[in-house]
Amino acid sequence: MNYKIREANELDIDHIFQFILKKAEFDRNLGDSLGLVTTNKEIIRKTMFNDHPYAKVLLAIDTNDLPIGIAIYHFRYSSFTGLPSVWLDDLYIEPSDRGIGLGKNLMQSLIAIAKENNASDISWIASDLNESAKKFYDKIGSRQIQKNGSTITYQLTFTS
Numbered sequence: 660m661n662y663k664i665r666e667a668n669e670l671d672i673d674h675i676f677q678f679i680l681k682k683a684e685f686d687r688n689l690g691d692s693l694g695l696v697t698t699n700k701e702i703i704r705k706t707m708f709n710d711h712p713y714a715k716v717l718l719a720i721d722t723n724d725l726p727i728g729i730a731i732y733h734f735r736y737s738s739f740t741g742l743p744s745v746w747l748d749d750l751y752i753e754p755s756d757r758g759i760g761l762g763k764n765l766m767q768s769l770i771a772i773a774k775e776n777n778a779s780d781i782s783w784i785a786s787d788l789n790e791s792a793k794k795f796y797d798k799i800g801s802r803q804i805q806k807n808g809s810t811i812t813y814q815l816t817f818t819s
Contacts, residue, residue: 661721662720662721662722662728662764663719664717664719664720664765664768665717665718665720666715666716666717667707667715667716667717667718667729668708669704671718671726672700672703672704672707672708674726674729675703675716675718675729675731676699676700676703678749678751679696680696681751681753682694682729682749683695683696686786689786689789690788691787691788691789691810692786713733714732715731715732715733716729716732717729717730717732717765717768717769717772719752719756719761719764721756727753727756727761728750728751728762728765729750729751730765730766730769731747731748731749732745732747732748732769732772733745733746733748734746734778737779740779742777742778742779743776743777743778743779744773744778744780744781744782745769745772745776745778745780745781745782746782746783747769747781747782747783750762750766750783752765757791762795763795763798766781766799766815769781770815773817774817778817779817780814780815780816781814781815782804782813782815783812783813784810784811785810785811785813786809787809787810788809799815801813801815802814802815
């Protein structure tokens, strides 16, 4: 399957919201999260598409211009290192589009953004119950830096 990855814009708010709902449902079905969604399209508009967005979105788009995957992220800052880092809030691929390298390509796009911004790392959390995600995160070279109950914190650290 052919697809492209691009930054989301304000016209993508409906798709972003739908992906958030799907990710929450996935988390609920996994049994490790309540997956409670309290955001809405207007909140997304106000917080992601303004002069100082709190988060950004990468969308994977198929050949019919339909979104099939998403990565929601934001930058953090470490006073100890004096460098930014990236927090990956959500990575979600439509079930029918999993296993074709889309997750890897979304992560590679996020790594490129992180490196362009001199970030020291990308971090995120995942459920210990999500076996396919754990295998994927190991395959892309991340490491587990913390485990709290069934929640694992992962990190990809950059050497340069």
